[in-house]
Amino acid sequence: MNSMNRRSVLLAGLGVAGAGALVACSSSGSTPALASPSGSAVAAADKKRTRSGKTHETTLTATQAMADLGAGVTARTWAFDGRLPGRELRLTAGATLSATLSNQLPNQATTSLHWHGIALRNDMDGVPPATQAAVRAGRNFTYRFTADAPGTYFFHPHVGVQLDRGLYAPLIVEDPREPLSYDEEWVVVLDDWLDGVTGTPDDVFAELRHGMGGMHMSEDSSSPSSSSGHDMGDMSGMGGMGSSPSASASSSGGSMGTRFMLMGAQSPLLGGDAGDVKYPYHLVNGRVPADPEVFRSKPGKRVRLRLINAGADTAYRVALGGHQLTITHTDGFPVRHQQADALLIGMGERYDVLVTLEDGVFPLVTLAEGKNATGMAVIRTGSGSTPTATVRPKELDGMLMAASQLRAADDVRLASKKADRVHRIELTGGMMTYNWAINGRRFDMNNPVAHPITVEEGQRVRLDFVNTTTMWHPMHLHGHTYQLGSDGPRKDTTIVLPKKTVSVFFDADNPGQWMLHCHNAYHGEAGMMALVAYQA
Ligand SMILES: [Cu+2]
Incomplete structure (x- = not known):
């Protein structure tokens, strides 16, 4: 199934607005064929991951809860299993996590789980509707993936501004040879x-x-x-402040x-x-x-x-x-x-x-x-x-x-190599109309493939984050850990100061469709997001 066909299946439940966006996209003819999140390239890359054969099974119930913040402060919120933070998940690198999300949130809210920082298979990345359909109220979804890089990670929904609720917990991947x-x-x-x-x-x-x-x-x-x-x-017309x-x-x-x-x-x-x-x-x-x-x-x-x-x-x-x-x-x-x-x-x-x-x-x-x-x-x-x-x-x-x-440790520094593809990622917008965007375009989550930033598997990619705004932005790329400059640290989220440019490099070795966005939850939701997509 190609990317557009698959998307039309995902969008079937979204009603008229989603279908309209799909038609607009199809007729423009500007979208190249993209690797599908559940396609063969994703499966082939996933096969290469080092596996220990161990599986860690768990269930996470997203639910309304009364959180006790201490000192007599309580707050009605949404949390995993009623705990704040949610229960830590801990794996050894190479293990497979099988985590069933049970959506018991109120108000018919849909949700998902995003495994922040993990280079996992694309269809488990938890970004509706790009990589899966949103998990509807009362439904379950099982995330099953192998985490092969040790480190400190966490997980949270990738729907609306749910990150600013209590829906977050640590994910620790231990190094078997620490x-x-x-x-x-x-x-x-x-x-x-x-x-x-x-x-x-x-x-x-x-x-x-x-x-x-x-x-x-x-x-x-x-x-x-x-x-x-x-x-x-x-x-000038507002009388100052x-x-x-x-x-x-x-x-x-x-x-x-x-x-x-x-x-x-x-x-x-x-x-x-x-x-x-x-x-x-x-x-x-x-x-x-x-x-x-x-x-x-x-x-x-x-x-x-x-x-x-x-x-x-x-x-x-x-x-x-x-x-x-x-x-x-x-x-x-x-x-x-x-x-x-x-x-x-x-x-x-x-x-x-x-x-x-x-x-x-x-x-x-x-x-x-x-x-x-x-x-x-x-x-x-x-x-x-x-x-x-x-x-x-x-x-x-x-x-x-x-x-x-x-500076990156020697064993994780990228081999020096000329970039095969360079993308200018202009961070744009401001507080006046809250029009935070990338390259002047506010991301439309109902039509995520409309204007992809394309890469090809095997390429060394350079992204130039050019902050044209008067505010800092923590820029997060899903599914990859880029490197700052030629020998800086490997990171998946990096602070880009106002009026500054930060160049990051990564090897395109994890095919699929990946979000690139500001991790200010409100900037991201306003539209400071883009899709980095592998060409099919
Ligand atoms: Cu931002």
Whole structure:
């Protein structure tokens, strides 16, 4: 079955809108024949994966739940098996995961599971309608794939803005020949939280999608004032606006009447505007900082921390009071070890670090970059009182390591080779009309193959992320782990600062149709997505 025929089957349930889009696409004649997600090229590439023969079976039930965030804070949300974060999945590289998703979500919501960072077979990537039909309410879908690259990954739905609910959990792929030695291993999941507290992610997107241009201006905004916040465009007819950040959930914020939109969040590290959304809480492993998770160990023990940013709109600066971090991996892949006091981790990024524990009680603090708020976990190896929820260890302002300063470990660096294909990926749009896009085109999820970025199997591909906007974007490619520059780290999600260009390289060795998108959940949903598709 060719790509278009298969798509027409998938679209059969989508009704008139989907069918109309299909006709428009077919008659344009501009779409080349693409490798089908369930086609022979996908099966052939999958056969080459190293398999151990072991299978790990599990069921994940997506359901409405009342989450206990600690300190008396509860929130009605959607979560896997009612847990926040969801139960960690742990495999050894080469094993096959057989995970049945049971959709018990309310409101007839459809959903899916995307295995973030895993180079898996395309038809298990969980992106409706590109790689499968959405899993309807009350239905099940079994994801079955082999994970052959060890590392720190996670999973979440790839439908709407469900990522900003509680639907996320770690996926750890262990190395059967683990080269690092450590005594303990702790998984640390960071998240920006509002669901069930100030509204829902759907409420947030409903407000944001109108952009700043459609916002009601309050009376005190009549006097002009400068602002270095969001891209103002031509605001001359709008009477200017204040520039003070409005991070508090209870505040109406700045001088504009917004319920969810955050104005004036500034971060030099992120090159300006830090985020779009006000969050009342920043969680570490599902807990607020006033009632944190406490990790217990002994002085002198060596610990591997696996840090995962599952947030939707927040980059975190992470530091452990009284300790240096040794960075060993990013996005699952090893780097040349690098010492740092602090890390910057964008949405969708992961970092593994080693620490040798001192004697006492230490805050592991996640500073919401540019948003003047923190999350926290605590490491306890001796006596002492628990740090206060607002503590900011000096390491946060110490030597900070960003991905651009890291180098790939020798065994995962791509062999040098001239790029066979180069694509310019312009990041476009802004806050005025919330028209985030790629190459000026807002992605249409109902017609994902309309304007593919094509590659051919076997090619070395270079993507130039050219950020023309005034905001940073964490750019995530499915199914591949690209390399930053000629010897930078292997990653699947990378921060692209405003007005900067980042070039990444990958070998086209995993045929299918893969999303390339901003991992800001709201930017992605607004249209900052594209399809990287292998030609048939
Ligand atoms: Cu973005």
